[in-house]
Amino acid sequence: MDSISSRIHQVNPSLTLAVTNQAKAMAARGEEVYGLAGGEPEIDTPEHIKAAAMVALQEGRTKYTPSGGIPELRQALVDKLAADNGLDYDAKQICVTAGAKMACFNAILAIVEEGDEVIIPSPYWVSYPEMVRLAGGKPVIVETKESDGWKLTAEQFEAAMTPATKMVILNSPSNPTGAVYTEEELRAIGEVALYEDIVILSDEIYEKLTYGDAKHVSIASLSDELYNLTVTVNGFSKAYSMTGWRLGYTAAPKPIAEAIDKIQNHTVSNATSFAQYAGVAALQGDQGFLSDLRAEYDVRRQFVFERLKGIHNIRVVEPQGAFYFFVYTGQLGIKSQNLCDKLISRYKVAAVPGIAFGYDDGIRLSYCTTLDVLNEGLTRFEQFCREH
Ligand SMILES: Cc1ncc(COP(=O)(O)O)c(C=O)c1O
Known part of the structure; x- marks a missing residue:
């Protein structure tokens, strides 16, 4: 007997979480992986925010x-x-x-x-x-x-x-x-x-x-x-x-x-x-964190944009916000899931297939990671694009 509701049967699991979890598991096993799939800042929560939670706990705000x-x-x-x-x-x-x-x-x-x-x-x-x-x-x-x-x-x-x-x-x-x-x-x-x-x-x-x-x-x-x-x-x-x-x-x-x-x-x-x-x-609290964060992401955004512009067979629109690039990969002739599977298994680069966002001719690359990871990840992505 299938006891799961028809409502749940219609629902797909989150592909973004699946890719990020796969990359995290590879890293935990000590495998090389360049994570360009993540949707979260790698920077920690500012200390004054953590301190406020600790005070709340100590004061019994539980x-x-x-x-x-x-x-x-x-x-x-x-x-x-x-x-x-x-x-x-x-x-x-x-x-x-x-x-x-x-x-x-x-x-x-x-x-x-x-x-x-x-x-x-x-x-x-x-x-x-x-x-x-x-x-x-x-x-x-x-x-x-x-x-x-x-x-x-x-x-x-x-x-x-x-x-x-x-x-x-x-x-x-x-x-x-x-x-x-x-x-x-x-x-x-x-x-x-x-x-x-x-x-x-x-x-x-x-x-x-x-x-x-x-x-x-x-x-x-x-x-x-x-x-x-x-x-x-x-x-x-x-x-x-x-x-x-x-x-x-x-x-x-x-x-x-x-x-x-x-x-x-x-x-x-x-x-x-x-x-x-x-x-x-x-x-x-002090909002200085926000301008620092934005400045840091902007450096990465411009770095990634310059690199992506130099790669043949793909196209990209300059993003004006958030921390993602949506790369048009239709000219490579590979559907996005297949592309991302190859990218992670052979080139050790984690990216999210566009199909997760309802668009199969693209992939999402995230720049909420360090410049070093971005640099190596993009070198490998470029190699992938050359070889396909
Ligand atoms: C567009 C968009 N909305 C909402 C969320 C959810 O954010 P939260 O972590 O606050 O649940 C995300 C997280 O990735 C997002 O990208």
Whole structure:
């Protein structure tokens, strides 16, 4: 008897986690491996943030917290959203969750009903379609073009809409492409969403990692109407190097925030108590870490871009945010999974196949690793491209 629910049968495991785990296991066995697959900063969490968690533990902050988060953190997030994003929320509209991943899932579960369609631009972050399926919805994948900088256009969005469309998911800066939407692009997409009251899930987890002239814009800040249709998702993993802490949040119009709070009530109860105190320290402490982190990634980004531009048979759009390159590999004539299998087994380079992001003619290379690893990994990738 197959006792697993049909909902779970439709869901695929995370290929990004599979590749990173494979690379970590190889490294643990002492095997040579150049990890360009990871999705987490290799830099440790800043000391003052760790210290705040230790103080919280020593002070006995070890009990359940309100499901939406401790008041101090919700207020710190209200202040952050006002100062950084031009967004005016009150604390009740914030729900602190166990990571931005859970924030996305809570938002989807709160909005999507059986059979509802959710528009997801591809290449997309691996978990969006699976979360939509888990909620009983139908992911509608809209392939973006390299020539549009891998960004959904308002025209594409409009063309994909049907009477069943309930939500669109935007992720700027994007994983896996590093694309950053401009204010004009967001306004155009927002107009289409407003026309049919489509809820916007705006995943802004890479907000702090933009480079050059690129500027992060929160779509909810563009008008009152868009504010009322948008769930903003963000978290501490990427900006503060806090992936293992599991700390993220949603900021939403009141009715959606209340729905999300109900989900929290009956599932996780609350994000880890002492991690929330660390979150307060992250937001209120010295932000110098962020500019150092961004500067460091920018050096790597430019290094990788120069190297990739010199490799034949591939193409790449310069990413403006996050810490990834999405490399077009269609000219190599090998599907992405096969390509990545060969890359890791023969060349010892871990990369994520584009198929994980709904785009089979590309791979994702991440630069959240040292310049030495990047250098050797890219030399090997270049060799691979020469030999194929
Ligand atoms: C686009 C995007 N959203 C959300 C997440 C989840 O972040 P968190 O670690 O806060 O759950 C990730 C992590 O890789 C991501 O890339």
